[in-house]
Amino acid sequence: MRLTVDRVENQTVICFDENGKQVKLSKKDVPENIREGSSVVYSDGMIFPDNIKEKELKTRNFNLLNKLLKKE
Numbered sequence: 001m002r003l004t005v006d007r008v009e010n011q012t013v014i015c016f017d018e019n020g021k022q023v024k025l026s027k028k029d030v031p032e033n034i035r036e037g038s039s040v041v042y043s044d045g046m047i048f049p050d051n052i053k054e055k056e057l058k059t060r061n062f063n064l065l066n067k068l069l070k071k072e
């Protein structure tokens with residue numbers, strides 16, 4: 001399951017899946033370098049960073065922001 005980290009609350013990492021369903025993970029189970037906006041893959045109880053998906057999202061968001069800022 002592919003997830004996007006929304007926020008970290010105390011010892012809980014709040015994520016959303018691709019369908020918008022909220023998923024709560026224990027902070028101790030998540031790699032230390034995970035932060036808000038990170039993409040992760042959750043499979044068989046293991047959590048892995050999804051660097052490729054995260055880079056795609058950052059590029060898409062950057063391009064969208066540039067497009068919006070250029071409209072006058």
